[in-house]
Amino acid sequence: MAQELSKSHFINLKQRTMYNFEYQNPVKIIFGKNTIPTVAKEVPTDAKILLTYGGGSIKKTGVYDQVKNALKDFKIIEFGGIEPNPHYETCMKAVEIVKSENIDFLLSVGGGSVLDATKFIAAAALFEDGDPWKILSEKAEVKAALPIGAILTLPATGSEMNGNSVISRVSIQEKKAFGSSKVLPQFSILDPECVFTLPDKQIANGVVDAFIHVMEQYLTFDVNSPIQDRFAESILTTLIEEGPKVLANRKDYEAAANFMWSATMALNGLIATGVPQDWATHAIGHELTAFHGIDHGRTLAIVFPGMMNLKRKNKKEKILQYGKRIWGITEGTDDERIDKTIATTIEFFESLGVPTTLTEYNVPAETVEKITERFKTNGYKLGEKRDIDYREIEMILNDRW
Ligand code: NZQ
Ligand code: ZN
Numbered sequence: 182m183a184q185e186l187s188k189s190h191f192i193n194l195k196q197r198t199m200y201n202f203e204y205q206n207p208v209k210i211i212f213g214k215n216t217i218p219t220v221a222k223e224v225p226t227d228a229k230i231l232l233t234y235g236g237g238s239i240k241k242t243g244v245y246d247q248v249k250n251a252l253k254d255f256k257i258i259e260f261g262g263i264e265p266n267p268h269y270e271t272c273m274k275a276v277e278i279v280k281s282e283n284i285d286f287l288l289s290v291g292g293g294s295v296l297d298a299t300k301f302i303a304a305a306a307l308f309e310d311g312d313p314w315k316i317l318s319e320k321a322e323v324k325a326a327l328p329i330g331a332i333l334t335l336p337a338t339g340s341e342m343n344g345n346s347v348i349s350r351v352s353i354q355e356k357k358a359f360g361s362s363k364v365l366p367q368f369s370i371l372d373p374e375c376v377f378t379l380p381d382k383q384i385a386n387g388v389v390d391a392f393i394h395v396m397e398q399y400l401t402f403d404v405n406s407p408i409q410d411r412f413a414e415s416i417l418t419t420l421i422e423e424g425p426k427v428l429a430n431r432k433d434y435e436a437a438a439n440f441m442w443s444a445t446m447a448l449n450g451l452i453a454t455g456v457p458q459d460w461a462t463h464a465i466g467h468e469l470t471a472f473h474g475i476d477h478g479r480t481l482a483i484v485f486p487g488m489m490n491l492k493r494k495n496k497k498e499k500i501l502q503y504g505k506r507i508w509g510i511t512e513g514t515d516d517e518r519i520d521k522t523i524a525t526t527i528e529f530f531e532s533l534g535v536p537t538t539l540t541e542y543n544v545p546a547e548t549v550e551k552i553t554e555r556f557k558t559n560g561y562k563l564g565e566k567r568d569i570d571y572r573e574i575e576m577i578l579n580d581r582w
Pocket of ligand 1: 294297335340345375448
């Protein structure tokens with residue numbers, strides 16, 4: 182996922198020293214109270230802008246008015262109605278407008294879904310190699326994309342500071358990701374006051390999503406990278422401390438700001454430098470969204486405990502480290518400590534109001550069969566060691582009834 186920002190060279194499973202890497206993140210972050218009007222300084226004055234947004238939250242929260250006021254002298258066409266878990270079909274409608282209106286700048290105003298959709302629109306509009314779906318289905322190279330700016334209204338995905346995008350094609354129940362440095366936003370404006378209007382569910386989803394982003398880059402195997410580990414642990418601890426504060430008091434600006442910055446830092450490539458990465462929880466979670474529309478963060482809360490349980494042997498060192506440093510779990514045998522660490526993680530998700538079993542989301546057993554079958558057919562192997570195949574995916578899911 183974060184590979185476009187931190188390329189680790191030559192992942193050798195036997196190597197226990199930090200991998201060589203390259204890291205470059207050019208996204209300009211403009212963070213803080215009352216920063217939305219600065220958008221006028223960031224967008225090129227002669228640009229013809231497509232302002233993309235979602236189902237209308239920005240109109241209720243006042244963000245839309247702030248943006249329109251700031252950009253009143255700019256040429257703007259609007260494209261609203263981007264869904265959570267944005268649809269390919271909707272993005273392609275925007276691509277038509279980009280082409281017919283000669284749009285040359287995309288401004289995303291919303292959460293991760295709007296921004297991911299905008300990234301795909303930016304790439305699809307300039308794609309010359311047939312059907313743009315290939316960017317997602319075949320990882321076709323993105324050679325060019327329109328410039329993007331973002332005003333982020335929901336901390337969770339890290340999309341504001343990475344080159345990733347996840348798009349669903351509803352007609353075939355597929356949810357697929359792509360990553361390209363070409364779709365990195367030129368700037369992202371993060372005003373923590375946007376958090377004030379978020380419902381509890383979205384806060385909880387955001388905390389869990391950011392938490393699991395860290396885990397995908399941390400809970401692998403040791404390559405003697407203490408700085409990355411401690412960066413990762415600091416993000417986890419901050420999310421554990423600040424998430425509940427935000428839930429308890431939506432107008433707590435300081436907690437909102439710390440939560441927002443944690444979510445960005447969780448997936449901007451920094452903690453991925455020189456270390457192995459997992460991403461299996463995400464890959465399986467996307468299938469649950471594809472089949473049942475379950476919110477992204479919630480799918481992760483279901484899958485991740487099963488992942489830890491199944492991978493308790495080859496992730497042992499890191500699970501013990503995580504249990505000790507984050508939750509203070511030091512007593513008992515290794516297996517007892519791992520059990521306690523998994524249970525405590527589940528308790529944390531549930532304390533935020535996020536259920537963690539398939540039963541609680543009414544997922545039927547056939548879905549596990551369908552997901553298993555998909556991975557059997559495509560032959561993908563997941564995890565930092567590429568050792569999770571369809572049989573293990575089935576076990577992970579069946580761990581979560
Ligand atoms: O659509 P609108 O009306 O704007 O309402 C949204 C939406 O219903 C609402 N919302 C957003 N900001 C608000 C607000 N409501 C009140 N006040 C505000 N300030 O919240 C709802 C959810 O929004 P969405 O954008 O879907 O949430 P999120 O930011 O969690 O994005 C989820 C999507 O991002 C993908 C997920 O798979 C999912 O499709 N991801 C993207 C990643 C990336 N680009 O790096 C990585 C992640 O792992 C993730 O996969
Ligand atoms: Zn995620």
